[in-house]
Amino acid sequence: MAFDKKPWAEPYRIKVVEPLKTTTREHRLAAIRNAGWNTFLLHADDVYIDLLTDSGTNAMSDGQWSRMMVGDEAYAGSRSFYRLEEVCRKYYGYRYIMPTHQGRGAENLLSKCMIRPGQYVAGNMYFTTTRQHQELAGGTFVDVIIDEANNSFSDYPFKGNIDLGKYERLIHEKGAENIAYITVGAPVNMAGGQPVSMENMRAVSELSHRHGIKVVLDATRNIENAYFIQQREAGYADKSIEEINREFCSYSDAATVSAKKDLYVNIGGLVMCNDSELYDKLRSLVVVYEGMPTYGGLAGRDMEAMAEGLIEAVQDDMIASRVRQVEYFGNLLHEAGIPIVTPIGGHGVFLDAKRFYDHLPQNEFPAQKLAGDLYVESGVRGMERGIVSAGRNKQTGDHYYPELELVRLTVPRRVYTQAHFDVAAYYIIEMYNNRHNAHGLRMVYEPEFLRFFQARFEEI
Numbered sequence: 001m002a003f004d005k006k007p008w009a010e011p012y013r014i015k016v017v018e019p020l021k022t023t024t025r026e027h028r029l030a031a032i033r034n035a036g037w038n039t040f041l042l043h044a045d046d047v048y049i050d051l052l053t054d055s056g057t058n059a060m061s062d063g064q065w066s067r068m069m070v071g072d073e074a075y076a077g078s079r080s081f082y083r084l085e086e087v088c089r090k091y092y093g094y095r096y097i098m099p100t101h102q103g104r105g106a107e108n109l110l111s112k113c114m115i116r117p118g119q120y121v122a123g124n125m126y127f128t129t130t131r132q133h134q135e136l137a138g139g140t141f142v143d144v145i146i147d148e149a150n151n152s153f154s155d156y157p158f159k160g161n162i163d164l165g166k167y168e169r170l171i172h173e174k175g176a177e178n179i180a181y182i183t184v185g186a187p188v189n190m191a192g193g194q195p196v197s198m199e200n201m202r203a204v205s206e207l208s209h210r211h212g213i214k215v216v217l218d219a220t221r222n223i224e225n226a227y228f229i230q231q232r233e234a235g236y237a238d239k240s241i242e243e244i245n246r247e248f249c250s251y252s253d254a255a256t257v258s259a260k261k262d263l264y265v266n267i268g269g270l271v272m273c274n275d276s277e278l279y280d281k282l283r284s285l286v287v288v289y290e291g292m293p294t295y296g297g298l299a300g301r302d303m304e305a306m307a308e309g310l311i312e313a314v315q316d317d318m319i320a321s322r323v324r325q326v327e328y329f330g331n332l333l334h335e336a337g338i339p340i341v342t343p344i345g346g347h348g349v350f351l352d353a354k355r356f357y358d359h360l361p362q363n364e365f366p367a368q369k370l371a372g373d374l375y376v377e378s379g380v381r382g383m384e385r386g387i388v389s390a391g392r393n394k395q396t397g398d399h400y401y402p403e404l405e406l407v408r409l410t411v412p413r414r415v416y417t418q419a420h421f422d423v424a425a426y427y428i429i430e431m432y433n434n435r436h437n438a439h440g441l442r443m444v445y446e447p448e449f450l451r452f453f454q455a456r457f458e459e460i
């Protein structure tokens, strides 16, 4: 066999394995009907390769497991908190660090502390839980992402960037005092894991601060973003992930993190800031929702695993192997002509359901159905990121009709091998060849909040 470029391999080997279960097509068809065609409602035991999410589904290292044994479970002033604080200060650079039970715990606290009812919050495409907390705090989210983000097959390298013109118009239209803050997520989950450039982040920071507007980073996937900057942005090829990440954070005033992503743990979150007044507000509220500021809803052992996970996460070879595994999977599909979001994102491969099921209208939930059909045909579980996830406009009550109607196939960190992705790609390619046999869905149950988690559907 000849190689056209130098191969790469994971910077770790496997010590513990977890057997997988296979099922029949009849079993899976019954299971998805029972689950109301919602992959969130399946029993995980009925799933073969689980690409539902990369959230909390990571494999921890022997280093993390061993740190769990030395976790300090003191109710207040835990040694494990001080270790986490030290590691987060070193790698993210913020002055104040507070753990939370997961990302949305941090979003809840920050939204409540920073938004006055009636204010606007700008951001680069919404994220489900982030926008929900902003709305519950009385804010209105305004999307100021660049237009390329909504084009599933653009090759623009930084499709997560903020459109500075859109943002500036919003400031002039609403007045800077009516904008609570701008939230920058990087890479942008809902746009298919698309990164934000350092140049854009610097400009957003400069424009915001000139108008007295705070910049809040959703730093959940920051390490993946740092990798893309290193690979794609001029002047960063020779900088380490650690340096790039710290520089990126330095342009913001505060950050929320779901540690269930970059930090290689199964549970945890962070809220961080530089401003002592904001910290005081967060500290008084955290005891209502999470716990003491030195544990924030986590066990001491969880904080140890997070600290160790962050140290591993910023290693250049570790993040390179994570993103390149996603790229490997994406390339198998792209080269076979399957419509996916390009460039391939940092955490998963996104099937473009509008082009895959081009015979189904958006109000028959093509991405929801494609996720269900993929499960039935292969036992591979993905999730909808389209009209169901977008929810309804709270003023008009209508569905939001997002440009992107996607099925997200997320890659858990350090969990599957390339052979699993060969199998998943094989079934997707087979389904694509028979795609016009598929029928749409109708929604028969709709929860009030974050409906995609629990909505139910029937086949038309």
Ligand SMILES: *Cc1c(COP(=O)(O)O)cnc(C)c1O
Residues within 6 Å of the ligand: 055, 102, 103, 104, 105, 127, 129, 130, 185, 189, 218, 220, 221, 257, 258, 259, 260, 261, 268, 269
């Ligand atoms: C997962 C995620 C969140 C929410 O975090 P949870 O830990 O699931 O509560 C927020 N923002 C982004 C970008 C995420 O991926």
